[in-house]
Amino acid sequence: MKQSLLVLSAANKVPLLHIIKQSVPNIKLIAGDISSNVISRFFVDDFWEMPLLKDLEIDYFIANCKNQNVKYIIPTREGELLHFARWKESLKKEDIHVMVTNAKGIAVTSDKLLFYQSLKKYGYPVIKTSLNIADIESDSYVVKERAGAGSKNLYINISKEEAIRISPQLNAPIFQPYIGGKEYSIDVYMMKNGKAKGAIVRERVLVINGESQITRTVIKTDLAKLVMEVAETLNLYGHVMFQIVEDIKGQPHIIECNARFGGASTLSIKAGLDSFNWFIRESNKQSICDMKFKSPVEQLTQIRYSKDLII
Known part of the structure; x- marks a missing residue:
């Protein structure tokens, strides 16, 4: 029976599902959501209509994961990160692996005041x-x-x-x-050993309602190094994303960190940050330390737009 990867709160995250299929094509992809009326179900191998998080019991969850041979889980919504961080070790004992950092890291990154206080203590340029x-x-x-x-x-x-x-x-x-300047999102993959595997810096060219509609990769080694150091300091794990604004003097100001895959993070996967493949390899106790990561030399631009599917 083919191993399965479950994407939680799949909703309308079709670009994410596409990039996972491209990264790990030999795996069964399952979309999970509390509503059956979501478009993600048309772009996966199977769909799981799940209970609300507050009603989700771990024994029920494990039993259903085993029934569908789910070995890997990708949380995608801020509100579920702490829940699955707390379940992470119990699930691991059942050979079910979640790409989520520890509960302490989630607590720091999800609380903007605590995030500021934590980074200020270490002298990082946090807003x-x-x-x-x-x-x-x-x-x-x-x-x-x-x-x-x-x-x-x-x-x-x-x-x-x-x-x-x-x-x-x-x-x-x-x-x-409020600090004016250029906005950047930086995707980082953090390995199980607490070290950063690599980072991709993206310039947010066009932002609508808080989401990047046009994004392009840029070479900003100073920003990449900065956020990798911060991620290591906070002992994060998996795919995490930082937001930074660079003021007119070129000084960086760290705004926040989302300890999950972002809406436009698919660009970073295309640019060489092979997060999903690395996560699966590490889950299977395979070292990725010797796997080379190269920052892109060629600039890539991502345009996010609506597209019809007729079936």
Whole structure:
């Protein structure tokens, strides 16, 4: 029976499913989601309509994984990372492997205030973050939720007065100074030995509703080195993604880290960051330390757009 890889919260993540198929073509691909009415089910070998996370019991989950010969799991939603980080060791005992970092790493990366405090302690150039806007002196501000990811409840480049007015609408608002400049996303693969395998830097050329619609790879060895050091310091694992803004003076400011595969991270896989293949090899106790990673010399550009499937 062919081994299976389960993508959690598959929803409409069709580009992710395509890149996994290209990376590991000899594996059965299963999309999992709480709704059966998702488009991802049309692009995989099988579909699993799953219970809500709060109703998902580990014995039930393990039994269903074994029934479908699921050996590898890719969480894709911020809200499920900590849950599966806590289950990780129990699943490993059943020969089921999850590409997720440890619970401590998830706690740090999912809490923007804790992330700032942790990186500041080590002297990294992380953007100042506070619960109190009075702690921040800036011409304009960013207001966002303390936890979570994405563009929901994200307000950028607004006045102090507007930031104060908007913040009560958020569940747990945090404040940051707005820093203009070029935005970069950096994908990193962290090995089981705690070392970074490699990093790809992507320039966010066109961002709509918090998502990169046009992205291109760039050679920024300083940024790649910086985030690999940060990822090693935080003892992260698997595919993780950092966001950085480089100001007009060329100084980097680390904004946040999403300890998962990002929406436009498929570009980094195409550019040579072979995260899914590496994850499977490491899960099978195969060392990838001697496998060479080369940063792309040729610039690649990704354009994300809608496409029809007629069946």
